[in-house]
Every structure is written in C-alpha cells, then in structure tokens.
Amino acid sequence: MDQKKLMLYQNMLFIRRFEEKLTELCKIEGKLPGMVILCTGQEAVAAGVCGALEKEDVIISNHRSHGHLLAKGADANALMAEIFGKVTGCNKGKSGTLHIAAPEVNALCTTTVVGGGIPIAVGTAFAQQYKKSESVTVCFFGDGSADEGSFHESLNMAALWDLPVIFVCENNVYSGAQRMEEHTKVKDIATRAQGYGMPGVVVDGNDAEAVLKATEEARRRCLAGEGPTLIECKTYRWRGHGEADHQAYQPKDEIAMWMERCPIKKIEKELLSEGVITREDITALEDSITIIVEDAVRFAEESPLPDPLEALDDVYI
Amino acid sequence: MQQITMGQAIQQALAEEMRRDDSVFLAGEGIGVGIHESPVMPTFGLLREFGPARVKDTPVSEAAIAGLAVGASVMGLRPVVEVMFNPFFTLASDQIVNHAAKLRYLSGGKSSFPLVVRVKTGAGFGAGCQHSHNLEAWVAHCPGLKVVMPGTAADAKGLLKAAIRDDNPVIFIEDMGLFFFPSPVPEGDYTIPIGVADIKKPGRDVTVVTWSKMLGVAFKAAAALGQEGIDVEILDLRTLLPLDKEAVIKSVQKTGRLVVLHEATRTGGFGGEVAALAAEEAFSYLKAPVKRVTAPDIPVPFSPPLEKFYIPNENQLIEAVKSIVV
Ligand SMILES: Cc1ncc(C[n+]2csc(CCOP(=O)(O)OP(=O)(O)O)c2C)c(N)n1
Ligand SMILES: [Mg+2]
Numbered sequence: 001m002d003q004k005k006l007m008l009y010q011n012m013l014f015i016r017r018f019e020e021k022l023t024e025l026c027k028i029e030g031k032l033p034g035m036v037i038l039c040t041g042q043e044a045v046a047a048g049v050c051g052a053l054e055k056e057d058v059i060i061s062n063h064r065s066h067g068h069l070l071a072k073g074a075d076a077n078a079l080m081a082e083i084f085g086k087v088t089g090c091n092k093g094k095s096g097t098l099h100i101a102a103p104e105v106n107a108l109c110t111t112t113v114v115g116g117g118i119p120i121a122v123g124t125a126f127a128q129q130y131k132k133s134e135s136v137t138v139c140f141f142g143d144g145s146a147d148e149g150s151f152h153e154s155l156n157m158a159a160l161w162d163l164p165v166i167f168v169c170e171n172n173v174y175s176g177a178q179r180m181e182e183h184t185k186v187k188d189i190a191t192r193a194q195g196y197g198m199p200g201v202v203v204d205g206n207d208a209e210a211v212l213k214a215t216e217e218a219r220r221r222c223l224a225g226e227g228p229t230l231i232e233c234k235t236y237r238w239r240g241h242g243e244a245d246h247q248a249y250q251p252k253d254e255i256a257m258w259m260e261r262c263p264i265k266k267i268e269k270e271l272l273s274e275g276v277i278t279r280e281d282i283t284a285l286e287d288s289i290t291i292i293v294e295d296a297v298r299f300a301e302e303s304p305l306p307d308p309l310e311a312l313d314d315v316y317i
Numbered sequence: 318m319q320q321i322t323m324g325q326a327i328q329q330a331l332a333e334e335m336r337r338d339d340s341v342f343l344a345g346e347g348i349g350v351g352i353h354e355s356p357v358m359p360t361f362g363l364l365r366e367f368g369p370a371r372v373k374d375t376p377v378s379e380a381a382i383a384g385l386a387v388g389a390s391v392m393g394l395r396p397v398v399e400v401m402f403n404p405f406f407t408l409a410s411d412q413i414v415n416h417a418a419k420l421r422y423l424s425g426g427k428s429s430f431p432l433v434v435r436v437k438t439g440a441g442f443g444a445g446c447q448h449s450h451n452l453e454a455w456v457a458h459c460p461g462l463k464v465v466m467p468g469t470a471a472d473a474k475g476l477l478k479a480a481i482r483d484d485n486p487v488i489f490i491e492d493m494g495l496f497f498f499p500s501p502v503p504e505g506d507y508t509i510p511i512g513v514a515d516i517k518k519p520g521r522d523v524t525v526v527t528w529s530k531m532l533g534v535a536f537k538a539a540a541a542l543g544q545e546g547i548d549v550e551i552l553d554l555r556t557l558l559p560l561d562k563e564a565v566i567k568s569v570q571k572t573g574r575l576v577v578l579h580e581a582t583r584t585g586g587f588g589g590e591v592a593a594l595a596a597e598e599a600f601s602y603l604k605a606p607v608k609r610v611t612a613p614d615i616p617v618p619f620s621p622p623l624e625k626f627y628i629p630n631e632n633q634l635i636e637a638v639k640s641i642v643v
Contacts, residue, residue, distance in 0.1 A: 033443035034442065034619060035443070085443075085619055085620035093619060094616075094623070095445060095619055096443065098447065098619075099445060099447060115408075144377045147376035147377045148379075177347055177350050177352045178376070245352045305622050306620050306623055308622045308623060309626070312613060312615060315616070
C-alpha cells in the first residue's frame with residue numbers, strides 16, 4: 001500500500017506542476033491559443049481513479065481532461081504540444097486542450113460537449129462485455145453534466161445490462177458560474193444511482209486513497225458481472241472554469257478553505273509522518289518533475305505548427 | 318447615432334422588448350450570472366434589471382431549455398432562450414426540429430409557438446470543432462422555423478425585435494466574431510422585417526450573396542476589386558428562411574454573375590440553395606457559372622494555422638469573382 005500511496009502522490013504532484021506551468025504560460029500573451037481548462041485542486045480524483053485501473057481499461061474524459069490523461073499515462077510531451085497547437089501534439093493540433101484523445105493509453109474519447117461522453121462510455125463498456133475482456137470503462141464528468149439528459153439515459157441502460165462501467169462524477173461545486181445548489185436540488189449526485197438500480201457512492205474527492213479504494217471496489221463489481229457504479233467525488237475547482245475566468249462568483253474564503261484541504265499536501269503529510277518518504281525525497285521528486293515539465297514545454301515550443309493543408313487530413317480514413 | 322457592438326445591440330433589443338412586453342422572458346446557461354461579465358455580452362445587466370423571474374439561469378440541459386420555450390410559448394409567453402454555442406444545438410434539436418417547427422402544423426393551425434432560440438456561432442476563437450460549427454443549413458431545412466443570421470449590429474437589433482414579436486419559432490444565429498466591434502445602431506425602437514434581404518453595397522458586375530460575419534469579408538474583397546474596376550454588389554440575406562428569393566433573382570438579373578459566400582462548410586451548405594435558385598429562376602441572365610466560397614468540408618480545427626485555413630477569406634472571394642468576371 002505504501003508504494004501505491006507514493007504513486008498517488010507522485011502522479012498528483014506531476015499533474016499539479018504540469019498545470020501550474022500552463023497557468024504561467026497563459027499569462028504570456030499569444031503563447032497558448034484558445035481556452036485552457038485546468039483541474040488544479042482536483043488531482044486526487046484523476047490519480048485515485050486511474051491508480052485503480054489497468055492499461056487496458058478505458059477512460060472517457062471531458063473538457064477538464066489533463067489530469068485524467070496524465071494519470072492514465074499519456075505522454076507529457078505530446079500533451080503539451082497539443083495544447084500549443086503543434087503538429088507533434090497527440091492529435092496533430094486538430095484538438096487543442098479541449099478534447100485531447102490519447103488512444104495509445106486507452107483514453108479513447110474526450111469530449112467538451114457536457115455529458116457527451118457518458119453515452120459513449122456505455123458503448124465502450126458494452127464492447128468490453130461483448131468481447132468478454134477483463135477490462136472496464138471509466139467515465140469522468142462533472143456535477144453539471146449530471147443535469148444533461150444523456151446522464152440519465154446512460155445510467156439506466158448501463159445498469160439494465162450490467163455493463164462494466166464506472167461513472168465518476170467529479171463534483172467540484174461549480175457548473176460554469178453556477179454553484180451546485182443553483183443547478184440542482186439534490187445534495188449528492190450519487191443518490192441518483194438508486195433511481196437507476198446501481199450503487200451510488202460519495203467519497204472525499206480530495207483523498208486520493210479513498211478515491212482509489214472506491215474505484216477498486218467498483219472495478220471488482222464490474223469484472224464480477226455485477227454492473228456499474230456511480231462514484232461521486234466531492235472536490236473543488238481552485239481556479240476558474242478556464243484560465244480566462246476571473247472567478248468573480250467564487251467566494252475568496254471558500255477557495256482558501258479548499259486550498260487548506262489540498263489533496264497533495266494531505267498525502268504528503270501522511271507519507272512524511274509514516275516515514276515512507278523524507279524531505280529530501282520530495283525535493284528530488286520535485287526536481288525530476290520540473291525537468292519533465294520543462295522538457296515538455298521545450299518540446300512543444302520547438303515543434304512546428306501544422307501546415308495549413310493538413311487541415312484536410314484525418315476527416316476520413 | 319450610437320456606436321455599439323452587436324452584443325450590445327442584441328442586449329438593447331432584449332431589454333427594450335422585455336420592458337415593452339411582460340410575456341417576454343429569457344432562459345439559458347450563464348445568461349444571468351456568467352463566467353464572463355462583460356458589457357459586450359448580449360445578456361449583460363438583464364438579470365439586474367428584470368430579476369430572476371424573467372432571466373432564468375438554467376442547468377446545463379439544452380433539451381429542457383428548448384422544451385421550456387416550446388411549452389411556455391404555446392401558453393402565450395414569448396420565450397427567448399439561448400443555446401451557448403451552435404454545436405450544442407444538437408442537444409436541443411429534438412424540441413426545436415420535431416416540436417417547435419411542427420406542432421403548429423400538427424394542430425391544423427390552431428396553436429402557435431412564438432419563441433426565439435438565440436444561438437451563438439462562429440469559428441476563429443481557437444475553441445475547436447465542438448464549439449465552432451455553423452449549422453444554419455440544418456435549421457433552414459426545417460419548414461416551420463424561421464432562420465435569421467444578422468451581419469451588422471443595427472440589423473441584429475431590428476431583426477431580434479421582429480423575431481420576438483413574430484408568432485412563429487425563430488432561430489436567431491449570432492456570430493461571436495461580431496460581438497466586439499462597434500458600428501452605428503439607431504437608438505430606440507425599430508424593427509427590420511424577417512425575410513427581407515438587404516443590398517449592403519450596390520454594384521454592376523457581380524452579385525455576392527452572403528450573411529453574418531462573412532459580410533465583412535465581402536466588403537474587403539469588394540474594396541479591393543473596386544480598385545481594379547470590378548463593381549461588386551453585396552446582397553446580405555439576413556434571413557435564410559424564408560429566403561428572399563426576389564432580392565436574389567433581381568440582383569442576378571442586374572449583374573449576370575453570382576458568387577455565394579458563407580463560413581459554413583460547402584457540401585449541403587445554404588450556398589447550394591442560393592445557387593439552385595439562380596439556376597432555376599435566373600438562368601438566362603447568368604453570364605458565367607455560379608461560384609461558391611465556403612469553408613472546406615472539414616470540422617473546424619484547433620491549431621491557429623489550420624483554423625485560419627478553414628475560415629473563408631477575401632482572397633478566395635477575389636479569386637472567385639475574377640474567375641467569372643472577364
Ligand atoms: C452541451 C454543452 N452545453 C454547454 C457547454 C458549456 N459548458 C462547458 S463546461 C460547462 C460546465 C460543466 O460543469 P461540470 O460538468 O460540473 O464540469 P466542470 O467544468 O465543473 O469540471 C458548461 C456549461 C458545453 N460545453 N456543452
Ligand atoms: Mg463542476
């Protein structure tokens with residue numbers, strides 16, 4: 001378990017530093033095209049869920065995808081280059097930050113259409129069941145996405161057919177500028193699971209180990225043919241919806257309160273007090289992460305933009 | 318005259334109509350308290366003035382938003398609902414395509430659905446193909462709907478007021494590329510009739526039919542072509558459905574040449590409809606083949622050079638015009 005816990009810590013720290021770099025780059029006018037949407041503060045969900053998965057397990061992600069992709073093992077250079085719109089990016093610059101897919105690590109579909117990924121997860125899980133493969137699908141989506149019709153149709157069908165899918169609702173309190181209580185009457189999205197005939201679990205989304213455990217249990221159920229689970233991870237979005245968002249609607253003390261509950265600091269403290277790591281280990285880890293992130297930025301910056309005519313490629317096979 | 322952006326012109330139209338008529342209300346995602354509070358956004362300040370009973374921030378639920386409009390309108394209210402970006406129209410489309418457009422017909426003319434769906438659109442923001450996708454041809458393929466797509470701030474204000482007062486469902490498509498640049502807009506109340514195209518620049522040699530943001534591209538090309546002695550007539554459709562056939566035919570009869578310019582992709586685009594109209598009803602006046610200048614048949618790519626390649630530009634229009642004006 002110590003090793004697993006250490007891995008959770010490493011993965012979270014990596015996601016944090018990768019995205020802090022993006023925050024920095026966003027401040028340089030003209031550096032990054034388009035929107036940049038970060039998961040800062042929510043790393044425990046990505047790391048905890050993906051920590052329970054095997055390589056052949058599939059993830060379906062949403063607009064806030066960097067953490068999911070990195071935790072699933074996507075290449076940092078290719079990810080960074082895609083965010084820069086470079087031809088060496090995971091998706092050759094066609095996607096940009098909003099819908100990055102990394103099929104090589106089974107991050108098969110990322111969609112920025114809110115709720116758009118949930119029915120797709122039903123399909124990938126159906127294929128897994130159909131092929132009798134020992135793998136599952138995880139679908140990441142936000143609290144706001146549970147307001148879309150697609151959520152309800154998909155959970156019903158997945159439960160009906162006992163599909164091996166784990167619905168991970170990353171409840172970061174906000175859907176755009178709307179607080180949870182401004183967009184839905186229910187306190188816990190997880191309670192909706194009952195209406196579709198599957199377990200609904202609420203976990204502390206800032207506790208990577210708790211997320212990991214809940215995902216392991218859901219995965220076990222999937223593989224035992226017991227069907228889907230809805231896991232609601234309660235967490236918080238430290239930054240705005242995107243980097244252009246000034247967070248006027250987010251109370252400062254609320255942000256501060258959640259920053260106190262930093263998922264990375266929490267696990268770091270535990271690892272230190274349990275004697276799993278030392279301060280020196282942390283420094284060494286930070287240094288190695290800095291190198292990887294700097295390398296990724298250099299790779300992205302030195303990579304060429306796509307040739308305009310490449311716009312015509314990849315529409316069909 | 319006041320100099321305001323299209324976003325502000327739409328805001329004025331909404332505010333003035335809401336003051337004039339209690340049955341007008343708004344609903345949509347982030348239309349009250351949004352992520353970006355900016356005076357150039359079309360719903361800026363409306364929650365403050367009209368309160369949460371008439372300015373409804375909704376959950377992310379496009380099907381319910383569109384259905385809300387259908388149901389409220391048959392009860393005599395005048396909903397103006399917003400679809401944040403054109404691609405999300407697909408989630409609202411059952412209520413709009415199968416219901417708003419058809420229920421009056423199904424009622425044998427007994428019911429009416431006076432609703433407006435405002436849809437923001439346009440490429441050029443580096444947001445990629447799930448945020449940018451001009452789908453006006455889809456809705457124009459639905460009898461029972463009206464489809465409006467203004468190209469200037471002044472037109473947007475007058476057309477939106479007309480749309481709100483119209484007793485039919487109107488899809489009102491706003492290109493966000495026009496939200497930020499000021500242009501002259503009349504103060505106070507005025508409407509512009511739906512279904513009437515507008516000659517934005519008279520000319521002798523060739524008709525350029527266009528709408529929405531591409532109007533600016535047409536003007537740039539016309540200025541350059543003017544330098545070379547080619548006199549372009551720019552016909553802004555403003556409304557796609559019902560199409561102002563007479564205006565197109567008349568202009569083609571005058572110039573004998575037609576180029577259609579739109580930002581949407583080519584195949585199945587509304588430009589084909591305009592070209593067919595010229596072929597059917599003004600064939601004998603045409604001195605050259607009809608040309609289309611459009612986006613290529615691809616989704617909107619993210620990377621800046623690719624997105625730039627996607628969006629039709631004045632050079633392509635100039636080339637198309639020159640290819641038929643000898
Ligand atoms: C169908 C659709 N409607 C609206 C949007 C605009 N939009 C993007 S993210 C978002 C909020 C989603 O909130 P949530 O699901 O909680 O995810 P979070 O951003 O909090 O991670 C909205 C409304 C969209 N992308 N897709
Ligand atoms: Mg959320």
